[in-house]
Amino acid sequence: MGRMIILGSGSAAGVPTISAGWGNCNPENPKNRRSRAGVYVEIGDTKILIDTSADLRNQLIDNHIEHIDAVLYTHTHADHTAGIDDLRAMTYHHSTPLNVYATAAHMQNLHERFAYVFNDYTGSDATHRPLLKMNIIRYRETFRIGDIEILPLEFAGHPMPTTGFLLNRGKILLVPDYKYILPETMAVLEKFDVDVLIMPLTNIDACPYHAGMEDDMRYIKQINPQKVFFTHMSQYCDYDAVEAMSAPNMHPANDGLIIDL
Secondary structure, three states: OEEEEEEEOEOOOOEOEOOOEOOOOOOOOHHHOEOEOEEEEEEOOEEEEEOOOOOHHHHHHHOOOOOOOEEEOOOOOHHHHOOHHHHHHHHOOOOOOEEEEEEHHHHHHHHHHOHHHOOOOOHHHHHOOOOEEEEEEOOOOOEEEOOEEEEEEEEEOOOOOEEEEEEHHHOEEEOOOOOEOOHHHHHHHOOOOOOEEEEEOOOOOOEOOEOOHHHHHHHHHHHOOOEEEEEOEOOOOOHHHHHHOOOOOEEEOOOOEEEEO
16 A cells, blocks of 8 residues: 655746746646655555655645655656755654665766765754765665665666656556656566656657657557656646546556556
């Protein structure tokens, strides 16, 4: 038993954006108001975050999340990492650091940008920064955090390689920002029966660094999940328009959406 919460369903600029407003999104539909993308997963006694969005503080407060066991990072673009300092609330009352997991390249970039959160711990630091411990992961090498088994997979075509996560052998598949799925990644996915697929849909039409709806549909057919939820949607993805073009087992996500597992 468990649940997943879509903390944020928006792309890097959120919806509405600062400069372009609501775009194609109907401002009267509250499901079109989107904070930056992030996911919370709770299975058994284990609670993890996937990415620390720029809107993390409000997302944790709105969803009454006061404790997590670990953070997984898909990649290090600012919309997926800029909330890292808000992890301070998760370590403030503890003497041990919070484990964060990323590939070596992503972890190096995190350390360069947020070195202060990975420094050796001394007691007085607890009030000034989160206490984080780096854990390097490798593509296609399974690891476990409590009740959650995690298989990291590489996705391509974004300005940097991105990491997707297959949880508990197909209970959840989270696909990160991507342009195309590598053959070696698809070969792994075809071995599993996926229950819930979280798929990014930044724009309806493909753009240089993101797949579009046509690409998503092609890959969804190959993966053949039971349910699909589209996330990481920009101001060009109106909730009702995406719902209308989706199959019955596919839906746009919205901030705060709870998916029972």
